[in-house]
Amino acid sequence: MTKRDAICDAALELFAEKGIEATTIRDIAQRADAAEGTLYRHFKGKDDLAGWLYQRCAQELQSRLADATATATTPKETLEALIRGVFEFFGDRPTSCTYLLSNRSENAGGDGEASTDVPPPLGVFVEVIETGQAQGAFQNEEAPLLAGWILAMVQRTVLFLKAGTLDGSRASAIDRTVHGAFRLVTNE
Amino acid sequence: MTKRDAICDAALELFAEKGIEATTIRDIAQRADAAEGTLYRHFKGKDDLAGWLYQRCAQELQSRLADATATATTPKETLEALIRGVFEFFGDRPTSCTYLLSNRSENAGGDGEASTDVPPPLGVFVEVIETGQAQGAFQNEEAPLLAGWILAMVQRTVLFLKAGTLDGSRASAIDRTVHGAFRLVTNE
Amino acid sequence: MTKRDAICDAALELFAEKGIEATTIRDIAQRADAAEGTLYRHFKGKDDLAGWLYQRCAQELQSRLADATATATTPKETLEALIRGVFEFFGDRPTSCTYLLSNRSENAGGDGEASTDVPPPLGVFVEVIETGQAQGAFQNEEAPLLAGWILAMVQRTVLFLKAGTLDGSRASAIDRTVHGAFRLVTNE
Amino acid sequence: MTKRDAICDAALELFAEKGIEATTIRDIAQRADAAEGTLYRHFKGKDDLAGWLYQRCAQELQSRLADATATATTPKETLEALIRGVFEFFGDRPTSCTYLLSNRSENAGGDGEASTDVPPPLGVFVEVIETGQAQGAFQNEEAPLLAGWILAMVQRTVLFLKAGTLDGSRASAIDRTVHGAFRLVTNE
DNA sequence: CATGAATGAGTTTTCATTCAT
DNA sequence: AATGAATGAAAACTCATTCAT
Numbered sequence A, B, C, D: 001m002t003k004r005d006a007i008c009d010a011a012l013e014l015f016a017e018k019g020i021e022a023t024t025i026r027d028i029a030q031r032a033d034a035a036e037g038t039l040y041r042h043f044k045g046k047d048d049l050a051g052w053l054y055q056r057c058a059q060e061l062q063s064r065l066a067d068a069t070a071t072a073t074t075p076k077e078t079l080e081a082l083i084r085g086v087f088e089f090f091g092d093r094p095t096s097c098t099y100l101l102s103n104r105s106e107n108a109g110g111d112g113e114a115s116t117d118v119p120p121p122l123g124v125f126v127e128v129i130e131t132g133q134a135q136g137a138f139q140n141e142e143a144p145l146l147a148g149w150i151l152a153m154v155q156r157t158v159l160f161l162k163a164g165t166l167d168g169s170r171a172s173a174i175d176r177t178v179h180g181a182f183r184l185v186t187n188e
Numbered sequence E: 001c002a003t004g005a006a007t008g009a010g011t012t013t014t015c016a017t018t019c020a021t
Numbered sequence F: 001a002a003t004g005a006a007t008g009a010a011a012a013c014t015c016a017t018t019c020a021t
Helices: A003-016 A024-031 A036-042 A045-071 A075-092 A094-099 A122-134 A143-163 A171-184 B002-019 B027-030 B035-040 B048-071 B075-092 B095-103 B121-132 B144-162 B170-185 C004-019 C023-032 C038-043 C046-070 C075-092 C093-099 C122-134 C143-163 C171-184 D001-016 D027-034 D037-044 D047-069 D075-092 D093-103 D124-133 D143-165 D171-183
Strands: none
Touching: A003 A024, A003 A036, A003 A045, A003 A122, A003 C046, A024 A036, A045 A075, A045 A094, A045 C046, A075 A094, A075 A122, A075 A143, A075 A171, A122 A143, A143 A171, A143 B144, A143 B170, A171 B144, A171 B170, B002 B027, B002 B035, B002 B048, B002 B095, B002 C122, B002 D037, B027 B035, B035 B048, B048 B075, B048 B095, B048 B121, B048 D001, B075 B095, B075 B121, B075 B144, B075 B170, B121 B144, B144 B170, B144 C143, C004 C023, C004 C046, C023 C122, C038 C046, C046 C075, C046 C093, C046 C122, C075 C093, C075 C122, C075 C143, C075 C171, C122 C143, C143 C171, C143 D171, C171 D143, C171 D171, D001 D027, D001 D037, D001 D047, D001 D093, D027 D037, D047 D075, D047 D093, D047 D124, D075 D093, D075 D124, D075 D171, D124 D143, D143 D171
């Protein structure tokens, strides 16, 4: 593992733990066992690093969701695959996910979408919902709003799981979230 | 209006606009037309001020929701009143609401609940949902989870309203959120 | 007791406890149960107050030493009376004494003598010693040096008494200091 | 010479000249020709720096006194060597000595001994005096008290020397202090 | 590539002093 | 006389960034 990777890992952890602003270059360097100056050999600065990590996390989630939907056929199946994909992403890459969903990404994205605190996979959800609506499987609510709601539910469930305040198992929480989302979008 | 109030107002605005960390004491003092030292006569420091504002906002929302539910009789009506109460609070006190729902309050609360990024009114929602479940009006999903989901939906809708990315009117968005929440919790 | 007196008492205590610089106007006002501005009605500022207290303490010690030597006849008796007078002063006015002997008076005196950290009663001691030398009772060492040494011994003994690190009683420590001073100055 | 050393030297000088509280970080940085922030790379803050300097000075004096007593055989000789050692230390390291003896070290030491304003070498003096008492060469007064008195005398003489208020030469003042200490402790 | 001491601008904080009440 | 909120200048401290090694 190169110093660059060590710095990325350390920064991702710290950004997820304390937020970008509260994390200092020295914090990152210490956890990465690197010198402070080394960071500047690979990134323009802290904001650049944060933006880069954000993009990397978003892309990873994106490609993971693409995989998740590959085998699904109906809109309902696809939506379920998407939701499970987000949870899976959280299981495998908890730090990335925490960072991505924590609303801590703040201005890390740089673009306008981030400013509304909507995580990047929103678009995929919107597409699926629109398809479902065209097929009459989903109710006719504004698709971005439905997508936003579902993502918000997932995000909140992830936080509950992290906090350990839910009754059943992790798998059960995921099942219930899928079920909840279906209640929200399906026609009956 | 005293200088203290001016400082509170200025700080609330700035915290909502830019977040706590990005707001400097100087920012606050300038907008409040006060000297920097004046802030320290009334608060221990920025964090103390942020915590105090958080408590004040939370209490205001709390009492507003108490009022909102006063005339409601059935759980369904109460839940609707709560949701509309949150939206109303946002209409009347947009800054307080933005601050409260922005996940920017970060560690301003100081207590455990804040750490899961759950806004304080969660408890009121949980109570109503449990009552509804006892009466057989609401489905038997874990009450805190349902409450969390609904609050997450409301929060997201508020953000969409702020961003102006929704199709219909503000009133329509509120109606649709109430409707969505019902789909989530009611037994058919 | 007037506010002015309360302020003086509070300031003297705090100056003795923490030193002049480490004591804030607010500290004084709080302990005196007075407003911060009240101090400025009676004194020009903190330094003025410190100087005034220093003078008052010094004068009190001075007059006490004058009394103490009133009944003494020989230089030896007078010297003993002076030393006991300083200890007595410390017993009756511990705060004043602490302040006076603490080398904390720093630049409170304003004059040159204070800069060498020599407490004001030095002059009285010098006179007695010179008289004793003229009568052949005391050894012919430079009188200010002898006086400085004796005062230094007394000061150190006072500190030991305050710290409670001495074996015998307070009275015994005083006796022994007198005895030690005699060894230093008498001709056999 | 590194910046760190420059900062230490500058701080020691300023602490000795004006005291710790009256010395600002900017004072130190300017005299050391360093940026203010540089100080914080090496020390936690002013108090940390002061404590570190205090320890360094105390150790230096300690080791110097150890050297001074190496060739002495009798307790009397050793005591003389110690006293001359303190004066020598003052000659070679006037700043360190001034700082150490100035009662300005205030709470810089952090330990209990410093609170009684007793400079660290007290212990060495106590040992020598106890040895002398065991051999019958010194009078049977409490050893720490005798040691405290002698150190107080030396300290006062040093201040007189700095102030230039003594009649004879520096060497003579030292001789006379040794002589005075002997009067205080020897049996006849 | 890697280092970490040094920088200095910006931020927080303190506190003696003033002044309207 | 007494008050205490307000001031603002100065102090302490932080930290992203640079650069010589």
